[in-house]
Amino acid sequence: MGKSSKDKRDSYYRLAKEQGWRARSAFKLLQLNSQFNLFADVTRVVDLCAAPGSWSQVLSRTLPPTSTIVSLDLQPMTPLPGVTTLQADITHPSTLPLLLQHLGNKPADLVVSDGAPDVTGLHDLDEYIQSQLLLAALNLATCVLKPGGGFVAKIFRGRDVAVVFAQLRCLFNRVTCAKPRSSRGSSIEAFVVCEGYSPPAGFKASLEAPLGLGMKFPEKPNRSDKEEEHLVDGVREIELRELEGGEDGDHDSQEARYIVPFIACGDLSEFDSDATYALPEVDEFGQKWKSKDPVQPPTAPPYKTALEMRRQLGGGGGGGPSTS
Numbered sequence: 095m096g097k098s099s100k101d102k103r104d105s106y107y108r109l110a111k112e113q114g115w116r117a118r119s120a121f122k123l124l125q126l127n128s129q130f131n132l133f134a135d136v137t138r139v140v141d142l143c144a145a146p147g148s149w150s151q152v153l154s155r156t157l158p159p160t161s162t163i164v165s166l167d168l169q170p171m172t173p174l175p176g177v178t179t180l181q182a183d184i185t186h187p188s189t190l191p192l193l194l195q196h197l198g199n200k201p202a203d204l205v206v207s208d209g210a211p212d213v214t215g216l217h218d219l220d221e222y223i224q225s226q227l228l229l230a231a232l233n234l235a236t237c238v239l240k241p242g243g244g245f246v247a248k249i250f251r252g253r254d255v256a257v258v259f260a261q262l263r264c265l266f267n268r269v270t271c272a273k274p275r276s277s278r279g280s281s282i283e284a285f286v287v288c289e290g291y292s293p294p295a296g297f298k299a300s301l302e303a304p305l306g307l308g309m310k311f312p313e314k315p316n317r318s319d320k321e322e323e324h325l326v327d328g329v330r331e332i333e334l335r336e337l338e339g340g341e342d343g344d345h346d347s348q349e350a351r352y353i354v355p356f357i358a359c360g361d362l363s364e365f366d367s368d369a370t371y372a373l374p375e376v377d378e379f380g381q382k383w384k385s386k387d388p389v390q391p392p393t394a395p396p397y398k399t400a401l402e403m404r405r406q407l408g409g410g411g412g413g414g415p416s417t418s
């Protein structure tokens with residue numbers, strides 16, 4: 095597929111190049127922010143799984159100039175003004191001290207994570223790896239967030255996503271599932287927007303004993319009357335093992351359920367990411383419109399070798415399911 099046919103088929107891809115964003119993902123964060131006002135009073139942010147860096151660009155263009163923005167990815171990232179870029183694995187224990195060091199050991203107001211595995215097309219496997227990334231991001235977030243802070247992360251809306259919502263609700267006052275207009279309707283991608291970090295009493299964030307390893311913690315207090323019936327001594331414990339499917343894989347228990355609001359965000363007048371649009375005749379300078387090159391090609395994409403091999407073999411096409 096030529097560049098301009100991709101421009102036509104994916105308006106956000108074209109707009110990203112025209113507006114100087116490193117990736118079309120920038121629009122997802124912009125649309126989430128216009129719905130949830132995520133950046134209000136925010137000056138200290140961690141951007142996990144940040145390469146090539148369009149979310150970091152949004153942060154650096156939107157937050158006050160003196161803000162602290164620490165961005166981290168497995169892949170190297172081309173530097174951005176006002177952003178500290180680190181190359182690290184969010185699932186590795188050595189990443190937390192690194193992050194804290196660059197935050198000057200002060201808490202963050204907001205942690206965002208757009209982490210995604212290289213999709214294999216095997217949905218169960220892709221969802222599993224995605225949930226592991228979410229868990230790793232959440233673990234880091236619990237270690238660096240200030241009380242009241244926010245957490246935004248990509249999820250794949252798979253079969254067991256309700257369990258994830260229930261667990262997030264134990265740590266945050268409000269949890270919403272949001273689908274920005276720039277995220278393709280045909281993809282299982284969505285974002286959890288968690289507001290008001292407020293871990294239960296006694297909860298100790300730690301990467302030595304991270305969430306997901308069978309640890310238990312009490313649920314948040316504002317439950318419905320119906321739920322009260324399940325309380326034992328005023329405290330109901332939810333096992334984090336349920337996050338990973340539980341010992342018996344039973345997700346139908348009342349305890350694992352929390353129905354989160356689902357919000358489609360982004361103005362209806364904005365581009366529909368599943369639609370194909372005619373290309374503009376002229377650009378913003380009144381010149382004949384020409385397809386632009388990407389703002390920042392990936393520095394060392396994991397699929398580089400595969401692309402080179404495909405080029406050598408003269409092949410094309412292929413690809414797994416859409417995740418954006």
Ligand code: SAM
Binds near residue numbers: 169183227
């Ligand atoms: N938000 C980014 C932007 O706006 O440019 C796009 C992020 S991209 C969809 C997903 C990123 O997750 C990739 O750059 C990938 O390297 C990163 N990633 C996947 N697993 C990771 C891990 N274990 N630790 C750190 N980054 C990871």
